[in-house]
Amino acid sequence: MPAGYIIAEVDVKNPKEYEAYRVQVPATVQQYGGEFVVRGGTVEACEGAAPKGRVVVIRFPSFAQAKAWYHSTEYAGPKALRQQHSEGRVMVVEGV
Numbered sequence: 001m002p003a004g005y006i007i008a009e010v011d012v013k014n015p016k017e018y019e020a021y022r023v024q025v026p027a028t029v030q031q032y033g034g035e036f037v038v039r040g041g042t043v044e045a046c047e048g049a050a051p052k053g054r055v056v057v058i059r060f061p062s063f064a065q066a067k068a069w070y071h072s073t074e075y076a077g078p079k080a081l082r083q084q085h086s087e088g089r090v091m092v093v094e095g096v
Helices: 015-031 063-070 073-085
Strands: 003-012 035-039 054-060 086-095
Touching: 003 063, 015 035, 015 063, 015 073, 054 063, 063 073, 063 086, 073 086
Parallel strands: none
Antiparallel strands: 003 054, 003 086, 035 054
16 A cells, blocks of 8 residues: 655744644654654755745655544644644645
């Protein structure tokens, strides 16, 4: 079964408040069998515009599991924090 990935580009607007999100998220990811592949770090655009802010990649056992985590009650609270203190794009991608 192909893996599922959450890929996010996040421009943090309020770093102090965003820290609460960063602390809460790992436990929710683990509950759904996910693991962080990329969580911030240096980004260099090779083609097109560089992402604004952080890039995050989370691998889940399946596309369905990635979607389940994103829409879960466990992630709802942290997601609201992220949305309140940052702007960005989040997508679910099927992969290997």
